Amino acid sequence: MKKKQAITLMILMLLLFFIGSCSKNKPVLYIFNWSDYIDPELIEEFEQQNKCTIKYSTYDSNENMLTKIMSSRESFDLVFPSGDHITIMRDSNLLEPLDIRKITNYQNLDSTLLEKAASFDEGNKYAIPYFWGLTGLIYNKRYVPDEVINSRSWNILGNAFFTGKNKVTMLDDAREVVGAALIYNGYDLNDSSVMALAAAEKTLAQWDKNITQFDSDSYKNEVPDGTTWLAQAYNGDALQVIDNSPDLGFILPVEGASLWMDNIAMLKSSNNKELAYKFINFLLDADIGKRNTEYCLYATPNKAAGNLLPETLKNNTLIYPGDEYLNKCYMINALGEDVKKIDKLFEAIKLN
Numbered sequence: 001m002k003k004k005q006a007i008t009l010m011i012l013m014l015l016l017f018f019i020g021s022c023s024k025n026k027p028v029l030y031i032f033n034w035s036d037y038i039d040p041e042l043i044e045e046f047e048q049q050n051k052c053t054i055k056y057s058t059y060d061s062n063e064n065m066l067t068k069i070m071s072s073r074e075s076f077d078l079v080f081p082s083g084d085h086i087t088i089m090r091d092s093n094l095l096e097p098l099d100i101r102k103i104t105n106y107q108n109l110d111s112t113l114l115e116k117a118a119s120f121d122e123g124n125k126y127a128i129p130y131f132w133g134l135t136g137l138i139y140n141k142r143y144v145p146d147e148v149i150n151s152r153s154w155n156i157l158g159n160a161f162f163t164g165k166n167k168v169t170m171l172d173d174a175r176e177v178v179g180a181a182l183i184y185n186g187y188d189l190n191d192s193s194v195m196a197l198a199a200a201e202k203t204l205a206q207w208d209k210n211i212t213q214f215d216s217d218s219y220k221n222e223v224p225d226g227t228t229w230l231a232q233a234y235n236g237d238a239l240q241v242i243d244n245s246p247d248l249g250f251i252l253p254v255e256g257a258s259l260w261m262d263n264i265a266m267l268k269s270s271n272n273k274e275l276a277y278k279f280i281n282f283l284l285d286a287d288i289g290k291r292n293t294e295y296c297l298y299a300t301p302n303k304a305a306g307n308l309l310p311e312t313l314k315n316n317t318l319i320y321p322g323d324e325y326l327n328k329c330y331m332i333n334a335l336g337e338d339v340k341k342i343d344k345l346f347e348a349i350k351l352n
């Protein structure tokens, strides 16, 4: 009996050792992405297909992503910066030039959008377009009457209806907040001239009377539960929560909106570039891209994936607005040193 027990124990120990060494030997891919920006099922699928582990972390702004990358000892393989941050990170020598030959699904990308991406990534060397989108306003119809929304203007943020109620939020993002005020005043959101910023400052001082916080994530819970009634929001994030609640609405303001393209980029410091290439290629697969788009509800730059989308999604003008609206929108560009003027204005508003 004792002998039997000893043998069972030995087998158990061997088994544990085997399982332990297997998972230890599994390659690990470190991914750093915006929150709510991938269908979680796809992560599991990739792990199973490639017998690897994905360590997935999220951020809520380009600025926070960059700070963490520069300061943390953790090294990531793939990040998802917006266009202006591709330029900034490329110029800081943080990005790995991509070998397109290793990305066989690259041809699925829409060539028109690749041309647009070349405006922040000359020659399409460092960035693979992931999703593009626009920023607008999400609101809860249970609390905000139609009369307040009817103007469909950015200036709803300053409506006296909200004053003293602590029910309005804006994104924690200098380019988005100052950008909305610039667009409202008829300026390009990349305009950092004294005149443009003075107009934006005046508007923001007005809006700020209603703003309770600058936060890029909480509105996704707080607008549905009524803690917040109106919030500046990324279109896809807003549509993800609206999906579950008929009380919620989202508008793209009449004056126009910010337009951004987020991208997959590989860090120069990546320790697992081969696996990172595999993950990029996986995301660019037509069917995977379609499923990811259906989950995230952002516009896909993957033409093959886009073709597979259901008509309701293809025709959703809050995801794919027509040219008439897009012509009123501005892509957030890298501004070099001038961005400091925008950051300073934003910090002053936040301190108020």
Ligand code: N2P
Pocket (backbone or CB within 6 Å): 034, 035, 036, 037, 082, 133, 234, 237, 260, 262
């Ligand atoms: C995803 C938000 C990404 C949009 N949650 C910001 N570029």
